[in-house]
Amino acid sequence: MMDNLGIFLQIMFWGLYAGCIYILLATGLNLIFGVMKIVNFAHGEFLMIGAYITATIFFLTGINPYVIILLSMLALIGIGAIVERLCFRPILGTGKLNEIFLSIGLIYIFQNGAAMIWGDAWQSVRSPYDGITVPVGSLSVPLDYIIIVAFTAAILFALYFFLKKTTTGMEMRATSQNRKGAMLVGINVERIDIISFGLGCALAAAAGTLWVVSGQVFNPYMGSIPAVKAFAIIILGGLGSIPGAIIGGLLMGIAENSAAYLLGGIWKDAVSFIILIVVLVVRPTGLFGEKGE
Amino acid sequence: MKYPVLFIVALLVLATLFAGCTQQAATQQQTTSASQGTIKIGVIVSLTGPASNVGNNMWQSAQVAADKINADGGVTLKDGSKAQIKLIVGDDESTQQGGQKAATKLITDDKVDILVGGYSSAVTSAYEQTIAEYKVPYIVTGASSPIITHRTDIDTSYVFHHCPTTDTYGQYTTSFIDQVIRSAIAKKSGFSADRPLRLALMYQDTAFGKGVQTAVNNTITKEKLNIQLVSQQSFKMGESDFRTQLTAIKAANPDAVYIAAFPNEGAPIITQARRDIGLNTIFLNVENNDNAQFYKDLGQYGEGAIIESRFSPYTAPAGAVADAQNAFKQAYFTKFGTYPDMMGASTYEGVFIAAKAIGNAGTTDKATVRQALVNLKMPQVIEAMKDQTISFSPDFRESTFDLWMEQLSFNQTLGETRPAIVWPDNLKTTAFALPSWYTAGST
Numbered sequence: 001m002m003d004n005l006g007i008f009l010q011i012m013f014w015g016l017y018a019g020c021i022y023i024l025l026a027t028g029l030n031l032i033f034g035v036m037k038i039v040n041f042a043h044g045e046f047l048m049i050g051a052y053i054t055a056t057i058f059f060l061t062g063i064n065p066y067v068i069i070l071l072s073m074l075a076l077i078g079i080g081a082i083v084e085r086l087c088f089r090p091i092l093g094t095g096k097l098n099e100i101f102l103s104i105g106l107i108y109i110f111q112n113g114a115a116m117i118w119g120d121a122w123q124s125v126r127s128p129y130d131g132i133t134v135p136v137g138s139l140s141v142p143l144d145y146i147i148i149v150a151f152t153a154a155i156l157f158a159l160y161f162f163l164k165k166t167t168t169g170m171e172m173r174a175t176s177q178n179r180k181g182a183m184l185v186g187i188n189v190e191r192i193d194i195i196s197f198g199l200g201c202a203l204a205a206a207a208g209t210l211w212v213v214s215g216q217v218f219n220p221y222m223g224s225i226p227a228v229k230a231f232a233i234i235i236l237g238g239l240g241s242i243p244g245a246i247i248g249g250l251l252m253g254i255a256e257n258s259a260a261y262l263l264g265g266i267w268k269d270a271v272s273f274i275i276l277i278v279v280l281v282v283r284p285t286g287l288f289g290e291k292g293e
Numbered sequence: 294m295k296y297p298v299l300f301i302v303a304l305l306v307l308a309t310l311f312a313g314c315t316q317q318a319a320t321q322q323q324t325t326s327a328s329q330g331t332i333k334i335g336v337i338v339s340l341t342g343p344a345s346n347v348g349n350n351m352w353q354s355a356q357v358a359a360d361k362i363n364a365d366g367g368v369t370l371k372d373g374s375k376a377q378i379k380l381i382v383g384d385d386e387s388t389q390q391g392g393q394k395a396a397t398k399l400i401t402d403d404k405v406d407i408l409v410g411g412y413s414s415a416v417t418s419a420y421e422q423t424i425a426e427y428k429v430p431y432i433v434t435g436a437s438s439p440i441i442t443h444r445t446d447i448d449t450s451y452v453f454h455h456c457p458t459t460d461t462y463g464q465y466t467t468s469f470i471d472q473v474i475r476s477a478i479a480k481k482s483g484f485s486a487d488r489p490l491r492l493a494l495m496y497q498d499t500a501f502g503k504g505v506q507t508a509v510n511n512t513i514t515k516e517k518l519n520i521q522l523v524s525q526q527s528f529k530m531g532e533s534d535f536r537t538q539l540t541a542i543k544a545a546n547p548d549a550v551y552i553a554a555f556p557n558e559g560a561p562i563i564t565q566a567r568r569d570i571g572l573n574t575i576f577l578n579v580e581n582n583d584n585a586q587f588y589k590d591l592g593q594y595g596e597g598a599i600i601e602s603r604f605s606p607y608t609a610p611a612g613a614v615a616d617a618q619n620a621f622k623q624a625y626f627t628k629f630g631t632y633p634d635m636m637g638a639s640t641y642e643g644v645f646i647a648a649k650a651i652g653n654a655g656t657t658d659k660a661t662v663r664q665a666l667v668n669l670k671m672p673q674v675i676e677a678m679k680d681q682t683i684s685f686s687p688d689f690r691e692s693t694f695d696l697w698m699e700q701l702s703f704n705q706t707l708g709e710t711r712p713a714i715v716w717p718d719n720l721k722t723t724a725f726a727l728p729s730w731y732t733a734g735s736t
Contacts, residue, residue, distance in 0.1 A: 007544050014536045074337040122557040124564075124590050129570060140568050176299070215568065216533040218562050221342060262539040265528035266498045268537075 006138055011261050012254060013136075016201055017145050017214065019253025020152040023209045026233040026245040027227055028203030029271065034176040034240035035196035038088055039099045042106035043204055043233060044227025048220060049110065050076050050205025051212045052118050056058075056208050064148060069209040073202035074264055080193050080201025089193065107224065114220035122217040148210045156246065159199075163242070171198045172196055176240060196198070225269070238289025251275065308560075313613040332357070332376045332657060333369055334647050335383055335405030336640070337417075339397050342387025343531035343557055344412050346586050347636050351354045351410060351435060352382055356638030357625050358644035368648045369459035371655025378648060381405055385412075387531075389419035396420040400427045404716040406657040407432070407650070409643035412581075412636060413555075414438030415530070422447050424498045428506075430650070430663045434643040435581070437462070438500040442689040451659070453666050455646060455683070456639045457580070457603065459501060459553075462696060463508020466577055466601045468550060469698050469716055471518045473725050474575060489521040491734040493547035495562060497554050498527040505553035505579060523547050523734070528558070535562045539570045546734035549575040560590035567594045573732045575599060581664040583699070584634035590711045595710035596703040603676050603694045604639075606632035608712045610677065610697060610720040617675040623652050628637060642674045646683060665688075702726055 029043045052073045058065045091098045104110065114120075132143040175192045176184040183189050196223040207226075212218060235253050237244025252272050259271035279287060297552045299383060311631030312508065339348030367375040381403045392413075399405045400423065401691045403517040408424070411417035413436035415434045421441070425448040426432050432705040433441055442449050457465075475490045480716070494509060496502035513520050525543035526538035539562070542550060552559055559582045577599040585606045588595065606622065609615040622640060625633040633641070642715065651657060654665035666685060673681045679693035686693070697720045699712035715725040 007540060010540045011537055014534075014540070017536075018534060115341070120341055121349070121586060122343075122590075123559070126592065133571075140571065145569075215561065215564055217557055218533075219343070219345070219557075222533075257537040260528075261541050265497075265526060265535075265538050266534065268532075269529065 007261075009137065009139055011257050013145070014249070015254030016250070017148060017253070018257060019149055019250040021211055021226070022229060022233055022250030022252050023246050024155065024203045024207035024210070026230040026249050027242055028155070028200035028238070028247040030234045030237075030240060030242060031159075031172075031203070032197055032200035034233065034242075035172055036088070036092065036193050037179075038092065039096060039103065039105040040088070040106075041100065041227060041231075042110060043103075043116075043200070043230060044223025044225070045107055045110035045292075046076055046201040046223070047208040047211065047226055048114060048202035048223035049079065050208030051218045051222065052114060052208075052220075053205065054209040055123060055218070056118070058125055064149065065125060065213045067208065069151065069206055070197060072205045072209050074165040076201040077198035077207035080198040083201075084194050084197035088197065089190070092193075108176070111220045111223075118220065120220050122219040124215060124217045125212045127215065128212045144214055145260065148214060151206070151210060155203070156288050158189075159203075159242070167194060168192075175265060200270045211243060229272055231271075232272050234286075236276050236279050236286055238286030241288040244286055244288030307437075308392045320718065323348075323633065330367075330374070330376050331379045332339075332651055333379050333381055333405045334644060334650070335399035335408045335410075335429075336383050337385055337392065337399065337408060337410040339382045339387040339412050339416070339598040340382065340384035342391070344386075344387040344555055345436070345583065346557060347555065347584060347634065348387070349644060350584065350634045350637040351412065351640040353627065353629050354621075354641040355380055355409060355644050357621065357628060357633075357704050358641040362625065362645065362648050372521050374691060376651075379643070380644070383410075385416050386421075387413065387416065388417050392416040392420045393423065394556045396423045400424075400429050400457070406659070407431065407662060408646045409647055410434055410640060411441075411550075413530070414441060414504065417441060417650050418444070418500060418627055421452060424451055425449065428659055428663075430659055430666055432643045432646050432648075432666070434570070434639040436501070437579075437581070438504040439689070439691075440491045440500055441622075450690075451663055452655060452690065453685050454689070455685075456636075456692075457694050457696060458691065459504030459579075460508045460511075461694075462580055462601050464512045465696050466511040466551060466579075466698070467518065468516075468597075469599075469601070470551070470577065470704055471516075471520060473698075473716055474549055475519070477608065477725060477727050478733050481727050481731070482732070485564065489519045491523045491544045491546060491548045492520050493524040493526070493545055493550045493551055493653045493672075494522060495526050495528070495552045497530050499530050502527065504555040505551070509551060528554075530555070530558075532558060533561055535565050536569055536648075539566045539572060541724060542566075543570050543572045547574060549577060551577045553579050554582070556584045556587040556590075560595075563591060563598060564594045572590065573730050574734075575727070575731065577601070577653070580635050580696075583712070584631050584636075588701075588711070591701070591710055592708060593703050595701045597731065598701045598710070599715075599725075600701070600712060601696060602635060602699050602712070604633075605694050605699060605712050606634055608699065608722075610714055611674070611721075611722070612677070613681065614673065614675055614677050621675050630692070638675055642676060642683070645674050646671070680721070686724040695720075697721075698725075 054068045129143045133140045233248040237248030259267040367377045385392035385397045408431040411433040417436035447553040468515040583602045583605045609618045650665040654661040677695035698716040700715045701710035714721045
């Protein structure tokens with residue numbers, strides 16, 4: 001019985017870890033969708049670029065990768081701002097098809113660009129805390145995963161603070177709720193767009209960095225599957241809803257790992273979409289979505 | 294309104310006619326390519342996608358082979374003329390659709406005389422229909438599922454299998470577990486001789502992984518081995534997070550874990566098992582993991598692990614093939630600055646086999662080359678073959694290799710593990726040993 005409880009807790013913990021990556025990716029995607037209402041299928045590529053930036057700085061300097069996360073996020077704010085300005089702003093409001101095909105094009109550009117710069121072989125990084133375990137209740141958990149959960153919580157708290165307490169955050173929320181209304185009260189929505197897109201990309205970079213420090217292998221094609229899952233999560237949680245993305249990401253991580261244990265590894269991806277379909281049938285707006293979003 | 298429609302129809306007709314003329318011209322060129330001094334060998338590998346590390350190694354090895362053959366004068370044809378080899382690569386993108394595209398392009402656009410390569414069994418089997426349709430001789434040097442030449446739903450008579458199948462190495466590894474690991478564990482842990490060895494399987498959910506799973510199960514049943522399969526966990530190709538399946542395996546208390554995975558999956562499986570799950574056991578790996586990147590990624594966590602092998606970047610068996618293997622590694626290192634892996638070695642040989650078959654046939658006519666492959670008996674090149682000869686079995690056109698088992702030990706200076714051959718007795722350079730940290734499963 002104790003053994004079963006131990007396994008259950010262990011699976012929940014791996015679900016929590018996977019959920020952290022999904023939460024950061026999906027929250028960033030939702031932030032962008034909430035403000036700009038654009039569909040960016042290339043969001044997973046920002047995770048990939050974040051992973052490579054962290055790994056490259058780590059390989060070159062040996063700086064603790066948990067410190068590099070900030071540099072990686074800053075770099076992605078810049079890259080995100082450029083992509084928003086050059087690619088998405090010109091087609092904003094011209095139809096969803098344009099956004100979809102633009103983002104598909106970006107996927108190929110980023111993947112091939114990364115393959116040219118870093119090569120397309122898989123790589124991995126060893127965290128400085130590799131091999132250190134910490135007792136958590138009845139579990140013995142590697143320190144890296146505790147740090148990953150703590151970093152995710154800290155980033156989400158900082159985002160919450162930014163959105164609730166700062167003027168720019170409030171302007172972002174206003175733009176998300178009513179773009180025309182925000183324009184009428186004098187908010188520069190184009191500035192808000194660029195900030196939202198940059199922040200969304202920075203969250204993807206954080207997810208990529210945490211992916212790397214957890215010892216998972218990465219290559220230029222790593223972003224596609226997590227991006228699809230991030231879309232499933234934001235639909236599951238409710239389009240534009242940050243709490244929805246958090247709960248959805250956590251739910252997805254735990255469901256995937258439970259399915260891999262109970263049904264086998266091949267069900268890991270499928271179960272996410274089964275849950276998505278069930279939630280949409282019962283509640284078409286998603287768990288935290290509102291009508292009309 | 295009706296004139297533009299007529300104009301478009303006329304354009305389409307002209308385009309079709311033009312394509313037909315081009316096709317005919319290309320066909321004529323194909324039959325005369327050898328006599329014009331060039332043999333076109335198509336190499337289908339995974340240059341991109343999850344299997345790209347192995348795929349690039351295969352492609353680079355093929356180039357080293359072509360360089361050597363061409364430097365030695367090329368291929369002698371029936372009329373005494375010499376033909377140089379020209380390699381054309383097709384990237385299967387590690388996907389079935391990509392494989393289909395690559396095979397079709399190489400056959401219909403590039404008009405290759407013969408094909409070499411193929412890594413993922415799932416990907417390779419997806420375009421075998423195209424091979425059957427165009428009847429192009431294909432020497433498969435990486436895809437190890439027996440279905441590659443055993444399947445009966447399509448004609449596989451033009452496909453020749455130059456790598457051990459999952460049946461062969463699954464059986465070989467299971468025998469090693471029974472004969473070597475069992476006694477070592479019993480000795481170290483004080484178990485009785487009749488205690489079943491508790492084996493767990495971690496396999497990729499593809500034809501390759503399932504092939505290994507089937508081979509292990511069949512070997513245990515047919516040979517009545519005292520091995521109990523305590524957990525069989527699967528994962529998707531390209532997966533990177535294996536912690537949940539490894540948690541399930543640990544809960545089953547195994548004595549050893551046999552992993553059927555690609556190197557980009559195998560290294561994280563062992564790392565996550567030892568670092569995150571605390572599964573301190575013996576991990577047995579399939580031969581495709583004998584790859585420089587695998588050793589690099591494993592780091593200290595590879596200590597004690599086993600790889601079933603027939604070519605390694607870092608070791609060679611004593612005897613006839615050692616010099617040939619070292620010469621190949623040196624040539625590869627000189628050209629690319631890294632070392633070839635096992636799939637590279639069989640692809641290197643695949644190019645030699647293709648050249649020899651065309652030389653024996655004296656023509657690039659595909660049916661004649663196929664027959665030359667059927668009748669082929671050539672001396673082993675760099676890998677140890679049964680009777681030191683490369684030939685294909687009459688039933689399923691499979692060549693037969695001499696295999697061995699390696700154990701990895703950590704080299705502090707390099708920060709990586711290095712292999713040493715521990716089985717069979719006639720090839721081993723050291724004895725198998727359980728690491729000090731090894732923990733056996735429950736009694």
